[in-house]
Amino acid sequence: MNNKLVILLVEDEIAISNFISTILTHNNYNVIKADKGKDAIKLTASHCPDLILLDLGLPDMDGIEVLKIIREWSGVPIIVVSARGHEREKVEALDLGADDYITKPFGTSELLARIRTAVRHNHKVREENQLEAEKIIIGALCIDYEKRIVKVEDKEVHLTPIEYKIIVLLSHNVGKVLTHDYIMKEIWGPYLNENQTLRVNMANIRRKIEANPAEPKFIVTEVGVGYRMVDEV
Numbered sequence: 001m002n003n004k005l006v007i008l009l010v011e012d013e014i015a016i017s018n019f020i021s022t023i024l025t026h027n028n029y030n031v032i033k034a035d036k037g038k039d040a041i042k043l044t045a046s047h048c049p050d051l052i053l054l055d056l057g058l059p060d061m062d063g064i065e066v067l068k069i070i071r072e073w074s075g076v077p078i079i080v081v082s083a084r085g086h087e088r089e090k091v092e093a094l095d096l097g098a099d100d101y102i103t104k105p106f107g108t109s110e111l112l113a114r115i116r117t118a119v120r121h122n123h124k125v126r127e128e129n130q131l132e133a134e135k136i137i138i139g140a141l142c143i144d145y146e147k148r149i150v151k152v153e154d155k156e157v158h159l160t161p162i163e164y165k166i167i168v169l170l171s172h173n174v175g176k177v178l179t180h181d182y183i184m185k186e187i188w189g190p191y192l193n194e195n196q197t198l199r200v201n202m203a204n205i206r207r208k209i210e211a212n213p214a215e216p217k218f219i220v221t222e223v224g225v226g227y228r229m230v231d232e233v
């Protein structure tokens with residue numbers, strides 16, 4: 001029986017495509033390749049991959065369009081591959097349902113870590129839909145959803161209701177980067193459109209949970225994009 005995970009690699013540059021597929025194959029993934037957006041959509045429907053690595057710059061259509069179309073019917077984890085400096089493109093992709101992004105050029109270990117997290121997160125979401133988790137533990141941080149308390153090294157941390165909502169939102173999406181807009185809409189609704197309130201709250205959360213708020217370990221900043229709660233420390 002072949003139970004390898006199947007990754008659909010969507011990349012039009014042959015050298016990059018070959019490079020990534022070699023890495024993935026060596027790491028026990030089955031790779032199927034597409035160099036056009038249209039083929040990516042067809043292969044997603046016909047092969048039901050476990051994850052898609054999607055380059056946003058494709059010859060026949062915008063990768064963002066590919067993402068939109070696939071998301072109309074599929075929840076498959078999608079990691080978009082984007083060029084350095086294209087923060088707006090990344091934010092757009094995340095808001096349209098991409099699970100994560102990786103910036104070219106990237107290292108092998110970074111790529112593999114992102115893939116593992118996206119797949120694990122997808123499984124976690126499925127499990128949690130069946131059975132609501134009571135708590136989450138990430139290193140010394142524990143969030144107890146039932147008792148509505150947060151502890152660091154077994155000491156209770158006193159958060160405001162908004163701070164608690166933010167940390168719960170991030171923890172429900174552990175491993176995944178959430179954009180500023182997404183967090184603000186989830187917490188404050190559609191009418192708060194300046195980042196300052198979120199930044200202040202995040203600074204307060206970090207002051208309370210991080211050993212060194214200037215070098216946060218639990219909630220990291222994705223510059224120009226948003227925040228991510230790590231799934232292991």
Ligand code: CA
Nearest residue numbers: 012055057058
């Ligand atoms: Ca490209």
